[in-house]
Amino acid sequence: MFRDEALIEVAAGSGGDGMASFHREKYVQKGGPDGGDGGRGGDIVLVASESVHSLLRVARAHRYVAKNGRPGGTNQRSGRSADHVRIEVPPGTQVFDAEHGNMLFDLDQKSSEVVIARGGKGGLGNQHFATSTSQAPTKAYPGKLGERRSLRLELKVIAEVGLLGLPNAGKSTFLSKVSAAQPKIASYPFTTLAPQVGMVSLPGFRSLLLADLPGLIEGASEGHGLGHAFLKHLERCSVLLQFVDVNPEAVDDPVEAFQVLDNELKRVSQDLHSRPRLVVGTKHFEDDGSADRLEVLNQAVQAAGHSPVVGISSVLGEGVQALLEQLWKLVHPSDSIPV
Ligand SMILES: Nc1nc2c(ncn2[C@@H]2O[C@H](COP(=O)(O)OP(=O)(O)OP(=O)(O)O)[C@@H](O)[C@H]2O)c(=O)[nH]1
Ligand SMILES: [Mg+2]
Structure with a gap:
């Protein structure tokens, strides 16, 4: 507990x-x-x-x-x-x-x-x-x-990057692949019940602290679902990483999935909503249909003023390293990468 x-x-x-x-x-x-x-x-x-x-x-x-x-x-x-x-x-x-x-x-x-x-x-x-x-x-x-x-x-959990997304989006799987943290992973929603922090090591003695949070649903900011109590943990994260499942088997439409949580962030605070955010399309590269869904999502995300969506598959390890490098730059905007 x-x-x-x-x-x-x-x-x-x-x-x-x-x-x-x-x-x-x-x-x-x-x-x-x-x-x-x-x-x-x-x-x-x-x-x-x-x-x-x-x-x-x-x-x-x-x-x-x-x-x-x-x-x-x-x-x-x-x-x-x-x-x-x-x-x-x-x-x-x-x-x-x-x-x-x-x-x-x-x-x-x-x-x-x-x-x-x-x-x-x-x-x-x-x-x-x-x-x-x-x-x-x-x-x-x-x-x-x-x-x-x-x-x-x-x-309030202290981490540089906060992971948010609908339940089942693949947040915990990602954390388990890139850090030593061992969050519970399962194919049903609300697997994660407590925030968990993991440290990611990058070449050049760099590191990133990531916080995995319970899945959030519509109305989370008003107390719906599990996530409302955990939204506050995002406050101390300088960068938000929003997970959207782009696999054709996903229950939710990717654009809707993005917008639902975008609205919840807006309801919590303008500050949280306008914080640097990167959107990832998860469970990508595994299925022919995911590329189209990723592109539609990308249009909506960019129209909302964000950087292009990054596609990853935590299971295949595709796109993961590039994503971590991009995150590091967002967390350390003025630092150059040591060689
Ligand atoms: N095929 C595939 N499945 C994935 C990938 N990432 C996660 N999954 C599966 O998606 C399901 C949910 O993964 P979790 O990592 O528990 O999702 P979560 O976002 O942490 O879910 P909550 O804790 O409930 O919010 C599990 O069955 C994972 O095995 C991926 O890259 N590819
Ligand atoms: Mg989880």
């Missing part, structure tokens, strides 16, 4: 209380104040970890509480500070205030970390408060309360 949202409650630990005590020793009368300081309460820390791919576990645990600092002791002993509670989340997790909706943090780097609730400071013991006029202070401070927060976490 996959989750890309989680509501959590976090409570950092409070600081331990400062101690009020006086030095006691045989034959020493009226020893001075020696109450130690309280220890710090534990922080709650979010850590972006590449070994975590979903917010499922975080959502299940729901409540995170760090321990309080220990109180100060006699003889100037400080209380022990509490351990921090570390919560591992996938890179790409954004943290929002659950009440007000504003974004607090964006863990967009792998291995970055942020304190989302700070533990309270320990209170000072009376050892600090002896003055020339007050030799026997009984004053010690309580520890400060730890921060408490209600947070909403949202995962």
